[in-house]
Amino acid sequence: MTELIAGRAGRAGNATPGQSPGAAAPPGRDGSQTGSGRRTASGRGVLLIVCAGVVLVNLDLFVVNVALPQIAHDLGEKNLGTLSWVLNGYAVVYAALLVFFGRLADRYRRDLGFLLGVGIFTLASAACAAATNVEMLIGFRLAQAAGAALVTPTSLGLVLAAHSAERRQGAVRAWTAVGGMAAAVGPVIGGLLVTASWRWVFLINIPVGVAALVVGWRRLPHLAGQPVERPDPVGVVLATGGVGLLTVGLVRGGDWGWSSATALATLVGAAVLLGLFAAHCVTSRNPLVHPDLFTSRAFTGASLVAVLFSASFAAMLLSLVLWVQGHWGWSALRAGLAIAPGPLMVPLISFGAAAALIARFGPGAVMAAGSALFGGGVAWWALSVGEQPNYVTGVLGGMLLTGAGVGLTLPTLMAAAASSLPAQSFATGSAVINMIRQIGFVLGVAVVVAVLGDGSVGADVSLHVFRQAWWVTAGLALAGILPAVVLLRRPSRSSPPAGPALPRQR
Structure with a gap:
């Protein structure tokens, strides 16, 4: 997916001097004409x-x-x-x-x-x-x-x-x-x-x-990306797992019994993963x-x-x-x-x-x-x-x-x-x-x-x-x-x- 998004990057950028690449000058009220004749x-x-x-x-x-x-x-x-x-x-x-x-x-x-x-x-x-x-x-x-x-x-x-x-x-x-x-x-x-x-x-x-x-x-409009790092997959895995376990626990907890080992393990696992995600965001050089x-x-x-x-x-x-x-x-x-x-x-x-x-x-x-x-x-x-x-x-x-x-x-x-x-x-x-x-x-x-x-x-x-x-x-x-x-x-x-x-x- 990243390759496709990066695909036409050479043509990306309507930013004016002094602006960051991703914050292009707002198009005019009636749109703007690009160098290639494309009207945005x-x-x-x-x-x-x-x-x-x-x-x-x-x-x-x-x-x-x-x-x-x-x-x-x-x-x-x-x-x-x-x-x-x-x-x-x-x-x-x-x-x-x-x-x-x-x-x-x-x-x-x-x-x-x-x-x-x-x-x-x-x-x-x-x-x-x-x-x-x-x-x-x-x-x-x-x-x-x-x-x-x-x-x-x-x-x-x-x-x-x-x-x-x-x-x-x-x-x-x-x-x-x-x-x-x-x-x-x-x-x-x-x-x-x-x-x-x-x-x-x-x-x-x-x-x-x-x-x-x-x-x-x-x-x-073609808006170029910012010079930020690739997202850290560790944060993605922790966030996905934590939210998923939390939802499973809440949806199935009544069926399992809220005091059952399965329900408690699911909810505790969710809390651990989300806690690790929060800690990762605080300590990582490249937090999600x-x-x-x-x-x-x-x-x-x-x-x-x-x-x-x-x-x-x-x-x-x-x-x-x-x-x-x-x-x-x-x-x-x-x-x-x-x-x-x-x-x-x-x-x-x-x-x-x-x-x-x-x-x-x-x-x-x-x-x-x-x-x-x-x-x-x-x-x-x-x-x-x-x-x-x-x-x-x-x-x-x-x-x-x-x-x-x-x-x-x-x-x-x-x-x-x-x-x-x-x-x-x-x-x-x-x-x-x-x-x-x-x-x-x-x-x-x-x-x-x-x-x-x-x-x-x-x-x-x-x-x-x-x-x-x-x-x-x-x-x-x-x-x-x-x-x-x-x-x-x-x-x-x-x-x-x-x-x-x-x-x-x-």
């Missing part, structure tokens, strides 16, 4: 192109949720713990490879890395649609995740490099809002597609991916994640909010879909439409109110308010949902509140983290915050499975148990208020936030 996209054009890839990646995180019952029936697999790996396997590999691929993206051409990631994701989507058993589907989902892990840091790196410092926060909020809306609307689109076949939740990716490849190849990133209060605060909010987000979507389909007997289409008001709130809040609120109160206060709204929406379900279906009083209010919470929190935390990054770490730093988000998604799904029990899809889990799951989900979101308020300060009005000056590695 403007900053807004770059954002539009990479958002196609962002939609693919984030949509696929949750579009499969509403398809799980049909996948279970069609492929003959009823165990929720096994089926959860269709979701968790994707999220584990995605999270584990993000920083590794982010480091590669900082070293090599980001535009080629983005196109390679989209290509892998598109081919894997076609393979998922052709799967004949759950094991094949999980395997192809892992390939999808590898492509997604390359798309995410390269896309955000392209956005950061294509915009001037004063415009980066707005561009990152737009990038994140599109991704958050795609993730939240996943169940809606999934519900529509599943009426034809669950295979369409994967086939729909193919035309979008092909379009992104064609336009991206012709219009994305540079510890100086976390000397920034903005980056650290956004990271803590990200893991808690993402866990709550994933738990919310999965638990609600399981309830309305399994207990109220709603179809996948009806379940998707029931969720639709939440995603519709995301762009309204993110583009309509978030920027003004951040300017007046600061990002910490906005994230805290968003976390409170999200937690309040999930608590609504714990208090209002009953055995008999009642959408208006039982679901709608909570859906509107959670959508508003997503619109305030996700774009703001991503902008706060990205604006603290130095130019030589655009891709790596954005990969770190996205890795943290994906770990949160994995934990959220695992928590729901642990609370509901490792039974079968559609099993008779009581309303009382679902209410417990919703209270836990609300608690995760509300816990994010503390780091948002304590660690994130109102930004200076005179200058954009400065990030840690990471040393360049050769």
Whole structure:
């Protein structure tokens, strides 16, 4: 892969004198003409192109949720713990490879890395649609995740490099809002597609991916890599193994028994590997994640909010879909439409109110308010949902509140983290915050499975148990208020936030 990304390096570089190679001069409003006559996209054009890839990646995180019952029936697999790996396997590999691929993206051409990631994701989507058993589907989902892990840091790196410092926060909020809306609307689109076949939740990716490849190849600017070292494989192995064992322990712990030797050994092994990973990052000359990133209060605060909010987000979507389909007997289409008001709130809040609120109160206060709204929406379900279906009083209010919470929190935390990054770490730093988000998604799904029990899809889990799951989900979101308020300060009005000056590695 590194050879392909490095491939056309001789033509890479639109940087102006005095700029670092990876931080090319932002394209003009109407695009710029290269020496070879190739017309590149403007900053807004770059954002539009990479958002196609962002939609693919984030949509696929949750579009499969509403398809799980049909996948279970069609492929003959009823165990929720096994089926959860269709979701968790994707999220584990995605999270584990993000920083590794982010480091590669900082070293090599980001535009080629983005196109390679989209290509892998598109081919894997076609393979998922052709799967004949759950094991094949999980395997192809892992390939999808590898492509997604390359798309995410390269896309955000392209956005950061294509915009001037004063415009980066707005561009990152737009990038994140599109991704958050795609993730939240996943169940809606999934519900529509599943009426034809669950295979369409994967086939729909193919035309979008092909379009992104064609336009991206012709219009994305050539951005040369930074002079950083190759990523250390030791850190990659430790991070992948630690996150994987942690997820296995949480998903299977209820089935094994939390006090059983297997469960304890799995969780202790995860703690050891993650501890070794942290120690490796602190002591290594070439760490996978540079510890100086976390000397920034903005980056650290956004990271803590990200893991808690993402866990709550994933738990919310999965638990609600399981309830309305399994207990109220709603179809996948009806379940998707029931969720639709939440995603519709995301762009309204993110583009309509978030920027003004951040300017007046600061990002910490906005994230805290968003976390409170999200937690309040999930608590609504714990208090209002009953055995008999009642959408208006039982679901709608909570859906509107959670959508508003997503619109305030996700774009703001991503902008706060990205604006603290130095130019030589655009891709790596954005990969770190996205890795943290994906770990949160994995934990959220695992928590729901642990609370509901490792039974079968559609099993008779009581309303009382679902209410417990919703209270836990609300608690995760509300816990994010503390780091948002304590660690994130109102930004200076005179200058954009400065990030840690990471040393360049050769």
